[in-house]
Amino acid sequence: MSESSGLPLRICVMPTGATPPEGAPLGAAGGLVARLGLDGGEVRLTVVLVARPVAELRWLFDQVLRKVKKAFELAGPVVFEAPGVPIEIAETLALDLRHGFGERVSHELGAAVDTLAASEALYRAWVEEDATLRTSTAIGSDIAAWGRAQAGRLPVEVRVYDRAAVERMGLRLLTAVGGASDVSPPTLVVARYTPETADGAPEAPLMLLGKGVTFDSGGINVKPYESFVSMMKNDMAGAALAWSLFKHLAEAGSPRPLLLVIPTCENPIGEGAMRPGAVVKSYRGLDVRIDHTDAEGRLILADALAWASDNYQPERVLCFATLTTAALIAYGPYATPVHFAAPDLEAALTRASDASGEDLHFFPSRVWHLEANRDEEADLKNTARLPSHAARGAGSRNAGHFLLHFTDRPLTHFDIFASTWNWAGDAPASGWGATGAPLRTLVKALALLDA
Structure with missing residues (x-):
C-alpha cells in the first residue's frame, strides 16, 4: 500500500x-x-x-x-x-x-475517558519537561496557582514551604540532598482537599506522597552514563503522578479528603552537596548515614513522610517514586512493584490493573528487609544490603522498607522507575519519554474503594 x-x-x-x-x-x-x-x-x-x-x-x-x-x-x-x-x-x-x-x-x-486522558497528558508533560524549567520552584508555583484558581469552587488549600521554611521545620534530609542547588532548591509542597462529610466531622485524609527530584546527577557519587543520567529529568515522576492523581480526584469531586505532599529539589554536584559518609539527623530523630549520594530519593521522602504523618495523621499513605533502577532490572519494563499494600487496597489495585492493562506486582513487608537498613555508625543507612551472597538483590524492596522507619501510618509504596518511562521503546501508545503509567489504574482502584 x-x-x-x-x-x-x-x-x-x-x-x-x-x-x-x-x-x-x-x-x-x-x-x-x-x-x-x-x-x-x-x-x-x-x-x-x-x-x-x-x-x-x-x-x-x-x-x-x-x-x-x-x-x-x-x-x-x-x-x-x-x-x-x-x-x-x-x-x-x-x-x-x-x-x-x-x-x-x-x-x-463518554467524557470520563477524555478527562482521564487529560490527566495522563499532564503527568507525562511534567515528566518530559526540561529539568531547567520543571524545577522545585516551578512545581510549587504551578500547584499554588491551581489552588488559587479553585477559590470558591473546590475546598482546596495549597502551601509551599521554601528552603528557609524547610530548614526551620527540621527536614534535614531534604536540605542535605538539595542544599547545594539554587536553581531547584529544597521545597515542600502541601495541598489539601477537604470535602464536607456526612456528619460534618473531619476525616483522616488519603495522603499522596511523590518524590520530586527534578534532576538527579547522583551527587558526589556521580551517576555514570550507563545509569541513565541523561534521562534523570524523569526523577520527579513520583511528584508528577501524585499531583496529577490529586488534581484529577479533587476536580472529579472525590468523596474522600486528600493530602498531597511533594518534597522536591535536585540532587546536585557542588561544594555544598552532601558528602558520602555524612550522618544527618532526620525530622523523626533517626540518624541516617549517607552511604551513597545517589540513593537520595528515599531521604527526601522519609522526612516528608514523617512530617506529614505527625501533622496530618493520614488514614493511609500512597507513595510514588522512581526510587530504584532495581525495579527495572528485576521486573523489566512496564511493571510497577507495589510494596506493603493492605488487603483491601491490593484487591482493588489488582482488579483495576487487570482492567487497565498496567502490570502491578505486590510484595509484603518483611522484617529482614526492614533490618537491612540498619547501620553500625548511625541508626540507618541509605543503602540497605541483605547479608552475604544476597547483598546485590532486592534493591526496590530494601529501599521501600527504609520508608517504613519514618511513619506509623499504613504505607503503600509504588516504585515506578520501570513503568513511568518508555525504557524498552515499545510501551503502548508511547513514543520516547513518559508512559502515563500507572495513573489510570490508581484512578480506577480508588473508585472501587469508594464504591
Missing part, C-alpha cells in the same frame, strides 16, 4: 471470535487479526481481539498501529469504534489512542 498524505483514520475493534470485513491482511502477533483498507480517502483499520490479558492486548494493538503509521501519514481525525467489546477494554484502548493522537481522537465512550 502506498503512503498517502494527511489521511483520516477509522479504527474498529471487534470482540473475540468476530468475523472481520474484507481488507488487506496486516501481519499481527499474538493471534490478533487485523485488516487494513482505504475507502474514500479514509484509512480503515479493523482489529479482532483475542482472549489475552488486557496488558497484552494493549501491546499487540499498539504494534498494529505502529505498522499503520509507517504505511500512512495520518494527519486527519481519528474515529474509534468498539461495538460489542467489553467497556473496560474499549476505554483502555481509547486512552491509548488519545495518548498517541491527542484530541484528534473521537469516540462514544
